[in-house]
Amino acid sequence: MRNLLWLQGGACSGNTLSLLNASDPDVFEFFSQHNIKLLWHPSLSLDSIGVKRIMEDIINGKIRLNIFVFEGSVILGPNNSGTFNMFAGKPMKDWVKYLAPLSEYIIAVGDCASFGGIPAADPNPTQSTGLQFFKKEIGGFLGKNFRTKSGLPIINISGCPAHPDWILTTISLISEGKMTEDMLDEFNRPKIFYSTTTQFGCPRQPYFTYKISSKELGHKEGCLYFDLGCRGAYTKSPCNSILWNNQSSKTRVGTPCMGCTEFDFPTFNFFHTEKNRSGIPKRLPLGMSRGTYVTFSAVAKGSAPQFLVRPLIKKKGDWIE
C-alpha cells in the first residue's frame, strides 16, 4: 500500500480534471491496480478526518508519505509571506516546506508546479515559483540540492495541463520502483515523454518540411510555424503521438502549439510568429542555426511538391503558400 497526497497551490485544477480524463485504466482503476491509497485529494476525497489532520500526522511521523503530488505554483507573495495562498490555516508554502522532506517521491504536475507557469508570468504578481525550478533556473522553492527520501529530485511533469497518460505512467514507474534519475532530462522531466518535439506525429509535418505556410487560421492544411506562432518545432511534448482525450491535439485542429510544456510558458504574443528584419522567425526549430535555416528554406521551397502548395480538400482560397 502506497500513500499518495495531492495538494494544490496557485492552481486552476486543470491537471486534476485532466487526470479524470484518463482511460484504460481510468484513475480509480489505476489506484486500485497499483495499490495506491489516496490520502487526500481536493476534489475526490470524502473522509471524515480532514486534510489538516492527515498533514499533521505525516509531519508527526504517524503516516508515511510515499508520493506527494503538487499542482499549481508555490506562491511566495506578498513579501515572502505566502499569504496570497492560505490553506487549512497556513500559507500553502509552509505545508510544502514541512511535507517535502518527508516524501519518498514528489511529482510537480503541470507547468505551474514545474516552472511557475502562468501565475509566474510577468509581472509575477503573486511571487510564484515552481517546486524546484523557477522558469529556466534550477532552485525554485525547494532549492537546487533538495532530494526526496528516494534520492531523486522533484519529478516534473510539465504541460498546461499535463496529459493523464504522462501522469499515470510516471506514478506507475515510481510505484514499481523503476524510476531512476537518468530517466529524467535536464529539467527533471521523464525522458520518455519529453525527448521528441510536438512536431513528431503532427499531420502538418510535410508542410513544414517543404516550408509551406498556412497564412491564416481556420484551415486543416499548411504549417502553422512560419506565420501563426506555432511552437511545435522547438517544444518537447508527445502531444501528436499520445493524443488528447483519445482524439486530437492543438495542431490537428489548426491551433498553434503554445509551448506549454516548456519552462518559458507563457511566452505571450501567441498566434503570431515573431520575425527579425530579414523575415526569419526569431525562434528557430530545435537544433537549427540561422545558416542552416536559410539554406533549408531555400532548398525546401524550391523542391516542394506542387500538389501541396494549394488547398487539397477544400479547393478554394489563397491562404496557403
Place this chain on the structure above:
Amino acid sequence: MNEKIISPLNRVEGDLDLKVVFRGNKVIEAYPMSRLFRGIEIILKNKYPMDSLVITPRICGICGGSHLMSAVEALDMAYKAEVPPNAVLLRNIMALAEMGQNDVRHTYLMFMIDTVNKKYEKMDFYKDMVTRWAPFYGTSYKAAVKWSKRYTEIYAIFGGQWPHGSSMVPGGVTADPYPNDILKARGIINEITSEFIEKVMLGGPLDQFLQLKSVKDLDQWSQDYPNGDISKLWIYGREMKWDKIGKGSNFLMSFGHVPSAEDYTTENPKLRFKRGILNLDTMEFSSIDQANMLEFVTKSFYSYSNGDIGLHPFEGETNPLSPFSNDKYTFTKTFRYKLNGKLIAPEVGALSMMAVDNNPLIIDLLNKLGSNVLLREIARFVRLAIISEIIIEELEKFRFGEPTYKKPLDIAESKGYGLVEASRGSLGHWIVIKDNKIFNYQVVTPTQINMGPEDSYGNISHMSKALIGTIVEDIENPIELAHIVRSHDACMVCNVHVLDGNVEKMVLRL
C-alpha cells in the same frame, strides 16, 4: 454564539473558507472567504489582445472553455469580427460539451456523494443512495466517471484538447473539421445520451423527459421511471428536506447562452437560452444591460484609486492588498447589478439559466417550492437533457465546405465584452485595447457573483443569504451547509472546524 470556520473549502476556481456564526443551531452570519489570489488580470495588462485566449482559460480547469468563449466574444466585439455560421456552431458545441462534462462531474463526483453522510443513515432509502451514489463504488458514480470523459472527447475533436484548448479565435475557430469529425462527435453524444443520460440519470426516454412541464409531470415521471436518478433525487431529496434549505437571493440572473449561428452579433445577440433577470417574488422578467454592472471591493483585499465606490468592469482595477486587514476578508470582489435604480445581488447557475429561459418545469417548481438546494440539482439534470439535444442540432447544421473563419481587421484602440453562461453561472470578460495591447482586462466569474462579500452599503451577497437562517440538525455535522454551498457547484471539498476558545477541532469534510 458559536463560530465555525470551514477551511479549506476548495473549489476548482480557488480555495474558499467559510466562516459561519451560529446561535444555537441556527446560522446567523456567514462569510465566504476566498483564500487564493493568482493575479490573472494583472498578468494580462500590456500583453497582446489575442493572448487572452491562452491565458484566461487557465483561470479555471473545469470551465476554461467558457472563459475562452467569453474572451473570444469580447475580441469579436472589439475587432468588429464577422463570424461564419459554422464557427458559431462549433463554439456552441464545444461550450455545451464542456458544460455536459461539468454537470455530470459536479452532480456525481462533488454533490451526490454527500448522501452517504451519517445524517441520513436512518432513512430507509439510505442503502439505495449508497449503492448508487457512494464515492468510488456507487453504480452511478462509476458511470459518471466513465461518461463525463466522453464529453471532453467531443470538445477535443473540435478544440484539440480539453482542458485548455484555444481553438476559438476572433472571426471564428482555428478548426476546419471534416465530415468524419462531425460523424464521430454525433456518435459520442448519441452514446452518452442512450447509455448514460437515459439509462442512469433519467431512467427513461430523453424526448419524453423534455416534455415534462409541471411538478405533476415530474411526479408522474418518478412513478413511471422509478429507477432513474432524477426520480430518486426528487423523492429522496424532499424526504431529506433539501427543498427547505438554501433559498438566498430573490433574483435569478442568466447572461444567456448559445448564440444563433445564422445571424451572430455581439451586441444584443439572438440566444437559444435567454439573457435576463427573474424576480422570484413577482416572477417578473427584466432584460440585462452590461452597463449596469458594478464591482465593489469594500470587504475585498483590493484597493481602488478613487476610494470605496462601485466600478464598471471597463474601468475596473485589480490592486491586491496583503490579506491582513480588520475590515476586509476575501480575494473575491463584490458584484452588483443596478436594476430599476437599486443594486441587487443575484443568484447565478443552472437553476437561474433554466428559470430565466422560462423552462416550464423549472418555473412550476419555483412557483411551488421557491429556490432551494434540491431545485439547483434538478435544474442540472434538466440542463443536461437539453444540452444533448442542442449538441445534436448544432452538429446537424454544420455545412462542410463553408468557412469556419474570417480574418477580422486589426483595430489598435477598441473595447469589447463577452457575456456567456458558464457551467456554474454567468461569466463576463471585459477588454480595453489601446495601442494594440491590453490596457485593461476584467473578469467577473459566477463564483464571484454568488459568493462575494458585502458591498459598501452593507448588503450581503446571495451565498450568505442562502446560508443565514439555516437550522443545522447536528452542529458537529453541519452537512446542511455543505449541501447549500455545494449546490452552487462548489466543486471541491472543504472542512469545518469548530472554534472552541482557541482550539480548532475538525468535524466534517464537506
